[in-house]
Structures are given as structure tokens and as C-alpha cells.
Amino acid sequence: MNSTPAVLSVNARLAAELAVAEHQVAAAVGLLDEGSTVPFIARYRKEVTGSLDDAQLRLLEERLRYLRELDERRAAVLAAIDEQGKLTDDLRAALNAADTKSRVEDIYLPYKTKRRTKAQIAREAGLEPLADRLLADPSLNPEVVAAEYLGDDVADSAAALDGARFILIERAAEDADLVGATREKFWTDGVLRTAPRTEEAAKTPAGQKFRDYFDYSEPLEKMPSHRVLAALRGDKEEVLSLTFDGGDDDAYQAMVARSLGVDLSHPGPATTWLATTVRWAWRVKLMLTAESDARMRLRKKAEDDAVAVFARNLNDLLLAAPAGARTTLGLDPGFRTGVKVAVVDGTGKVVDTCAIFPHQPHKQWDTAKATLAALVTRHGVDLIAIGNGTASRETDALATELIAEIGKAGGPAPAKAIVSEAGASVYSASEYASRELPQLDVTLRGAVSIARRLQDPLAELVKIDPKSIGVGQYQHDVNPATLARSLDAVVEDAVNAVGVDLNTASVPLLSRVSGVSTTLAESIVAHRDATGPFPTRTALLDVPRLGPKAFEQCAGFLRISDGDDPLDASGVHPESYPVVRSILDRSGVQLAELIGDTRTLRALRPSEFADDRFGVPTVTDIIAELEKPGRDPRPAFATATFAAGVEKVADLKPGMVLEGVVTNVAAFGAFVDVGVHQDGLVHVSAMSKTFVSDPHEVVKSGQVVKVKVLEVDTDRQRIGLTLRLDDEVGAPKQSTQRPQRDRGSNKSPQKGQARSDKGGRGGDRRAAPAPTGSMADALRNAGFGR
Known part of the structure; x- marks a missing residue:
């Protein structure tokens, strides 16, 4: 009877990882497998999952994918070994206990079909008994014993001993427990060291981007993602040489000896031969495996961190405060080619476009200003959106002068805001833009995008x-x-958190709604164009190929303003409308009276309206939604005011306090646009008087902040900023000065840094200071930036 324990189910493993009940995981997995999306499950299936939130569900979804792939690979390996007739209960148990793909591959390695190795050739020559004899009895004389194994394929004792050594080395290299143990020790104790690959490479312009890494080392476990990716890029561009140092070789060799059963302290003629075999097993096989794994693990960890940073920044940018349905004039600045101008109404519809040429070389300042004034008057412009690219500050000065003159004349003056142009050119040249704005030149589409992204x-x-x-x-x-x-x-x-106006949304926006594919979004827009605005959410069911399942997934996230049913403008799902009817019956009021009636709604007890289908969590959400139907989770609109007369890096002086907009948040700090065409960097150490482990705890992309200028390097266009406005400032940094130490790095040798050279490989053992974090361009040039 086979008593080998089976592998835990995916649901059981997920439950343990998320620290939730297995039935919650099972419910969530079932919904995902049925085609439900994370936003739908998180918002409208709280009773089913026990109120798992969107963050838990995203993690569950990612880990579910990995664990299913792991189980598929495990099953394939079990089948492959079983076909060879070598699957034992112990081996099955080991594979069932493997919790990572790498562990499964370690166990499978001895059974994997591979090319003929030197060890295999030695076995075929009958040398495995020689290896076993020397391993078992160190008192034997290797040369004498080896002479017993000579033959057609073994010319002499040296060849015999080499073959025996290859067999033992492969035996160690295929010991899954040993491979795993050395891998973990190398990762825990290891250090990455970087240096110029050649003197010539270091002197090139490309090489100078990586000069902070010309004499650098840091423990693998502690190395932050931005430095990992910078070092790896330097290696890829053949500027840097990377050395992975696991530390003292003696410790690893002791692990190999224990695995093979070698007692190196036992005196005997074979002990020296066995010691050499152990050293070779580590240096020739296991060390290379550990280095390769450390590199992959370091990259994977850095990639995960970088993706997380990108995701958080993107989320902040998408959920930035909207200016709203206000007529907006968009300006896409430029010098020689002029400033492209587009006016869009409150719905985003383009109502006017042109180009003006206020700057060099044309210098048509007054004409440009008169053109803009006419557009503002003609269309009742409320806002002016100015792209933050080339000629942005000059164009901002034009808008400032325009607004001041309109105000002096007694007219309603529009407000202005600097808007990030990131991605505007990509949109302008896209296939969607050519369909959306076919009558406009590519350059004018950018101005339209700038105006709309402010709205x-x-x-x-x-x-x-x-x-x-x-x-x-x-x-x-x-x-x-x-x-x-x-x-x-x-x-x-982000899209589903905010909700989407069904009667105005574009295809790209609709295609991000839960349950709506691009094809379905196109069908919705085509139906809307053909038949007019949707009067109700249920009218969606008239759209070709939009069935009940898609309706269930998307309906709650789509809004209809001024439709036939006021609930269609809220986040209440149509399936829950009967609950609202029950509340109305109990309250004895009309829906129009109940919506927004905080006193009445807060006096309701959700448990009184819950039933088998709609539990207390859903009813609680419904009541909250009725209090503020269709509420937008985004913050109130605000803009930064750039300092007058500060238009380029040379205008900045240490000690200046400026208003700016956070454009990017990284693991090491945040970039801030203070209106000089070059973002400054607030290093993580200059964000707060207390320790900051994550810059996102302090700022987010799109946030308006006040900063003090700490350092200015005009030659290299670098700006150091601080959020601590009482920080003292020093003299401006010169471009020839070596960058300061990264204050977030280790100041003293850490475990694995300052060690003896015994058994190590290559180079200076000093722990070099980490790259500077005080200047924006140095980091952007190494890979970070807009």
C-alpha cells in the first residue's frame, strides 16, 4: 500500500500563503475560472469570498498561475521518472513536497535525459566501483587501486582516477538537497562586485553613465532593485564586469564533503585525492550553478520591485485629480515648429485647432497671444493645459501674460496647468488616434491629448x-x-474603481471595464452611434455579442447620467436593485428623496435587508453608494504654481523653496518637476525627518509638493531637492566633484562584504560606496526616467 503523502492542493497552499480560509480561496478560484474579473469579485461577490479585497485577489490570481504551472511540471516529472522505472515512494514524496519550480528541477536532474557526460563515459568504462571504493576507504592507495581498472577504454591509472572523480562530481552536482543548500547559502552570504570591463570601456560616454559602479560591492540580499538593474545593464552593454562572490570556499566544500560522505580529517592515502574531488565539485559544478541562480534570483527580485514601482506610479497617475467637464485649451509647446493649439469642449470634443509661433526663430509673441485670446473668448475657455516638454516654460509665460491681460480687461480669466506630455506622441501616431481624429494632423492630436488629459x-x-x-x-x-x-x-x-460613463466613453476606456473586450467595446460604441445614448443599463443586452455573463461583469461599473433609472448612475449593480426597492418600501420614500439623505441612510441596519443572496457586506455597500451615488474616488483638482523667473536649471539656487509636481516615484526617491525642463530628485533620505522605507509612503505621482533646492549642477543638469524645508543647504556642486555617498546604503561592511580572500575570486575586497542618489540625470541616464 502506497502511503506516500500527496501534494497539498493549490487552494490549500494559497490559503496558507494569504492567511485566509481555504473556502475563501476555493470560492475566489471558482469565480476566476468562470471568467469573473478581480474588480467584479472584489466589489460584487464579497459574500462568496468572505470579503477578499482586490489586492488579495490580485496576489491570489498571480500565485494561482504559478502554482498551477508548478503542479503541471511536477506531474510531468513524476511521469517521466515513472517511465524510467525509477519512481520510489521517497522520490515521489520529495517531489510532492517541492514548493518551487527550481526545487522540482533539482530533484529531476539525475533522471533527466542529457548528453553523454564524462561521468557517464566513466561509468560505461566500469569505473564507478573504483569511485565507491575510494569513497568508502580513504586508507586505499588511489594509484594502486586504479591500476585494477585498466582496460581498452582506460589507458592508465591517471585516466581511471579522472573518471572516478567525474562520477563523484556529478553525484554531488545532482544531489538536490546539496544544490538547494549551496544555492541558499550563496544567496544569503553572497556579494555582487562590479568594475569596468576594460579601461577603454570606462572612458567612453556610455561607460561614464556607470562610473558609480566602477568600484562597487553590495550584499545580494540587500541590493535595491535600481542598482541591480543598473549593474545588469552595464554588464549587458559591456561596460561593467560583474563578479558574484559567495564567500569562503571552505564552508561550501565542507557541505560537498558531507553530501558525498567524505571525512577529510581522516588520514589516508586517498584523502588528498578526495579533497581535490570535493574542491572540484564545488568550483567546477556547484559554484557555477549557485552563481547562475544568484544572477537569475537577483534579476527576478529587481524586476518584481521595478514592476511594483511602475504599477504604483501608474495607478497614482491614472487616479490623478480630473479637472472635469470644462472647456480646455491644450498647448503642445515647440520652438521652430511652433506651439500646436487645440480647444476641446466639456465632453472632450475638438472645437478648434491652430498653430502659433511665439518663440524663436519666429518671435510672433503678440500675434500668438491675440490668437489665444480670441480662442478663449470665442469658446469660453476655462482651463489652459500646457505640455511640459520643450518650450514649456516659455509657453507658460505666454499663457501667464494672456491670463493677466484678460483679468485686467475684466473678463473671466482661465486657469492654467502644466500637464505631462508622457505618451502624447505615442497616442498621436497610434491607429486609434487616426480613427478618433482623422481630420487632424498628427502634431495637433498631441495638443488635443494634452487638453483631454487635464480634463x-x-x-x-x-x-x-x-x-x-x-x-x-x-x-x-x-x-x-x-x-x-x-x-x-x-x-x-483604476478604471473600474472610478466607473465609466456608458454614453461618452471611448473604445479604449470601455475595453478596460470588467468583462468588456476590445471587440465588445467596439460593438457597444457602434450600437450607441447607431441608436443613440443608452437609456438604461439593461439596454446593453441589445448590443450584439453582449450576453448575460458579460452584462453581469460590466454593468455595475458603467454609469448612465440622466437615464431612465437613477440607480444606473450609481455603483449599485442591477442585480441588487431589488435590495434598494426593499429599502424604499421600508423607508416609505421615493428613490429621489432617499439618494443623498445621509440621516435616513445611516439610520438603516444592513442586517435587516440581507438575505441568502445579498449579505450584510453587499447591503452595506449599497447604502453607502446611495449616500453618494457614483462618487469619484479621485482627489480634488489642484495645480502647481511654478516660480516666476525660474525657467532653467541655471536659474535655480540652493535654498530656494519651490512648488512642483511629482512626476515619478522610485525605490530611492522621487522626481519632481519644478518648471525648469529637468526634473529634480528628492532622495529617500531627504523626504522626512523619520526613516522612510518606501517613498510611496510620502508622495505619489501627480502630487503637488513644496521642495527646497539643495544642490545644483548646471553643467550636468542635475538638481538635488528636499521635502524637509528646514534642511540646511551647501554650496553648489561642481561637475568635476565625485558624487556623494548614497545615504540609504550600508556605511559599514555587512555580512558577506568584508571577508578574507580565502577561497574567493578576483579583485579588491573593499566595500565601495553605493552610487549617488542626489542627482536626477545620473540615475535617469542609467535607466530611470520618463
Whole structure:
């Protein structure tokens, strides 16, 4: 009878990882497998999952994918070993207990079909008994015993001993427990050291981007993602040489000896031969495996961190405050080619476009200002959106002068705001833009996008590939599939958190709604164009190919203003309308009276309206939604006011206190646009008087902040900023000065840093200071930036 324990179910493992009940996981997995989306499950199936939130569900979804792939691979390995007739109960138990793909592969290694190795050739020559004899009895004389195994394929004792050694080395290299143990020790104790690959490479312009890594080391476990990816990029560009140092070789060799059963302290003629075999097993096989794994693990950890940073920044940008349905004039600045101008009404419809040429070389300042004034008057412009690219500050000065003159004349003066152009050119040249704005030149489409993204950042940014929005950290160095999956999830969550106006939404926006594919979004828009606005949510069922399942998934996230049913403008799902009717019957009021009646709604007891289908969590959400139907979770609209006369880096002086907008948040700090065409960097150490482990705890992309200028390097266009406005400032840094130490790095040798050279490989053992974090461009040049 086979008593080998079976592998735990995926649901049981997920429950343990998430620290929730297995029935919650089973319910969530069932819904996901049925095609439900995370936003739908998190919001409308709380009773089913025990109120798992969207963050838990996203983690569950990601881990579910991994664990299912792990189980598929485990089953394939079990079948492959079983076909060989070598599957024992112990082996089955070991595979069932393997909790990672790498562990499964370690166990499978001895049974994997592979090319003929030197060890295999030695076995075929009958040398395995020689290896076993020397292993078992160190008192034997290797040369003498080896002479007994000579033959046609073994010319002499040296060849015989070499063959025996290859057999023992392979035996150690295929010991799954040993491989795993050395891998973990190497990761825990290991250090990455970087240096220039050649003197010539170091002197090139490309090499100078990595000069902070010319004499650098840091423990693998402690190395932050931005430094990992910078070092790996330097290696890829053949500027840097990377050395993975696991520390003292003696400790690893002792592990190998224990695995093979070698007692190196036992005196005997074979002991020296066995010691050499152990050393070779580590240096030739296991060390290379550990180095390769450390590199992959370091990259994976760095990629995960970088993707997480990108995801958080993207989420902040998508959920930035919308200016709302106000007529907006968008300005896409430029010098030689002029400033492209577009006016859009409150719905985002383009009502006017032109180009003006106020700057060099044309210098048509007054004409440009008169053109803009006419547009403001003609269309009742409320807002002016100015792109933050080339000629932004000059164009901002033009708008400032225009607004002042309109105010002096007694007219209603519009407000202005600087808007990130990130991704605008990508949108302008996209196929969707050519269909949406076929009558406009590519250059004018950018101005339209700038205006619209001030009105509603979310609705406009969903038209752009998330990777092109430019809020990532080393985004081109991470796995594209992982990045795309993460960013798509962020966009989906953001869109569904806000909700979408069914009668005005674009195809890209609708396609991000739960349960709506791009094809279905196109069908919805086509139906809307053909038959007019949707009067109710249920009218969606008239859209071709939109069935009950898709309706269930999307209906709660779609809004209809001024429709036949007021509930259609709320986040209450149509399936829950009967609960609202029950509340109305109990309250004795009309729906119009109940909506927004805080006193009456807060006096209700959700438990009195709950039943087998709609539990207390859902009823609680319904009551909250009736209090503020269709509420927007985004913050109130605000803009930064850039300092007058501060238009370029040279205008900045240490000690200046300025208002700016956070454009990007990284693991090491945040980039802030203070209106000089070059973002400054607030290092994580300059964000708060208390320790900050994550810059996102302090700021987020799109946030308006006040900063003090700490350092200015005009030659290299670098700006150091602080959020601590009482920080003292020093003299401006010169471009020839070596960057300061990263104050977030280790100041003293850590475990695995300062060690003896015994058994180590290559180079200076000093722990070099970490790269500077005080200047924006140095880090952007190494891979971070918009």
C-alpha cells in the first residue's frame, strides 16, 4: 500500500500563503475560472469570498498561475521518472513536497535525459566501483587501486582516477538537497562586485553613465532593485564586469564533503585525492550553478520591485485629480515648429485647432497671444493645459501674460496647468488616434491629448500603452510579459474603481471595464452611434455579442447620467436593485428623496435587508453608494504654481523653496518637476525627518509638493531637492566633484562584504560606496526616467 503523502492542493497552499480560509480561496478560484474579473469579485461577490479585497485577489490570481504551472511540471516529472522505472515512494514524496519550480528541477536532474557526460563515459568504462571504493576507504592507495581498472577504454591509472572523480562530481552536482543548500547559502552570504570591463570601456560616454559602479560591492540580499538593474545593464552593454562572490570556499566544500560522505580529517592515502574531488565539485559544478541562480534570483527580485514601482506610479497617475467637464485649451509647446493649439469642449470634443509661433526663430509673441485670446473668448475657455516638454516654460509665460491681460480687461480669466506630455506622441501616431481624429494632423492630436488629459487623466491615458506613459524604473530592463500583465491589472483596477460613463466613453476606456473586450467595446460604441445614448443599463443586452455573463461583469461599473433609472448612475449593480426597492418600501420614500439623505441612510441596519443572496457586506455597500451615488474616488483638482523667473536649471539656487509636481516615484526617491525642463530628485533620505522605507509612503505621482533646492549642477543638469524645508543647504556642486555617498546604503561592511580572500575570486575586497542618489540625470541616464 502506497502511503506516500500527496501534494497539498493549490487552494490549500494559497490559503496558507494569504492567511485566509481555504473556502475563501476555493470560492475566489471558482469565480476566476468562470471568467469573473478581480474588480467584479472584489466589489460584487464579497459574500462568496468572505470579503477578499482586490489586492488579495490580485496576489491570489498571480500565485494561482504559478502554482498551477508548478503542479503541471511536477506531474510531468513524476511521469517521466515513472517511465524510467525509477519512481520510489521517497522520490515521489520529495517531489510532492517541492514548493518551487527550481526545487522540482533539482530533484529531476539525475533522471533527466542529457548528453553523454564524462561521468557517464566513466561509468560505461566500469569505473564507478573504483569511485565507491575510494569513497568508502580513504586508507586505499588511489594509484594502486586504479591500476585494477585498466582496460581498452582506460589507458592508465591517471585516466581511471579522472573518471572516478567525474562520477563523484556529478553525484554531488545532482544531489538536490546539496544544490538547494549551496544555492541558499550563496544567496544569503553572497556579494555582487562590479568594475569596468576594460579601461577603454570606462572612458567612453556610455561607460561614464556607470562610473558609480566602477568600484562597487553590495550584499545580494540587500541590493535595491535600481542598482541591480543598473549593474545588469552595464554588464549587458559591456561596460561593467560583474563578479558574484559567495564567500569562503571552505564552508561550501565542507557541505560537498558531507553530501558525498567524505571525512577529510581522516588520514589516508586517498584523502588528498578526495579533497581535490570535493574542491572540484564545488568550483567546477556547484559554484557555477549557485552563481547562475544568484544572477537569475537577483534579476527576478529587481524586476518584481521595478514592476511594483511602475504599477504604483501608474495607478497614482491614472487616479490623478480630473479637472472635469470644462472647456480646455491644450498647448503642445515647440520652438521652430511652433506651439500646436487645440480647444476641446466639456465632453472632450475638438472645437478648434491652430498653430502659433511665439518663440524663436519666429518671435510672433503678440500675434500668438491675440490668437489665444480670441480662442478663449470665442469658446469660453476655462482651463489652459500646457505640455511640459520643450518650450514649456516659455509657453507658460505666454499663457501667464494672456491670463493677466484678460483679468485686467475684466473678463473671466482661465486657469492654467502644466500637464505631462508622457505618451502624447505615442497616442498621436497610434491607429486609434487616426480613427478618433482623422481630420487632424498628427502634431495637433498631441495638443488635443494634452487638453483631454487635464480634463480626465484616466479617460485619456487608457488610450496609450501603459509602458509608454513613462513612469517606470528601468522599465526596458524587465520582463515585458510580467510588466504588461501587472500594468494591465493596474489600468483595469483604476478604471473600474472610478466607473465609466456608458454614453461618452471611448473604445479604449470601455475595453478596460470588467468583462468588456476590445471587440465588445467596439460593438457597444457602434450600437450607441447607431441608436443613440443608452437609456438604461439593461439596454446593453441589445448590443450584439453582449450576453448575460458579460452584462453581469460590466454593468455595475458603467454609469448612465440622466437615464431612465437613477440607480444606473450609481455603483449599485442591477442585480441588487431589488435590495434598494426593499429599502424604499421600508423607508416609505421615493428613490429621489432617499439618494443623498445621509440621516435616513445611516439610520438603516444592513442586517435587516440581507438575505441568502445579498449579505450584510453587499447591503452595506449599497447604502453607502446611495449616500453618494457614483462618487469619484479621485482627489480634488489642484495645480502647481511654478516660480516666476525660474525657467532653467541655471536659474535655480540652493535654498530656494519651490512648488512642483511629482512626476515619478522610485525605490530611492522621487522626481519632481519644478518648471525648469529637468526634473529634480528628492532622495529617500531627504523626504522626512523619520526613516522612510518606501517613498510611496510620502508622495505619489501627480502630487503637488513644496521642495527646497539643495544642490545644483548646471553643467550636468542635475538638481538635488528636499521635502524637509528646514534642511540646511551647501554650496553648489561642481561637475568635476565625485558624487556623494548614497545615504540609504550600508556605511559599514555587512555580512558577506568584508571577508578574507580565502577561497574567493578576483579583485579588491573593499566595500565601495553605493552610487549617488542626489542627482536626477545620473540615475535617469542609467535607466530611470520618463
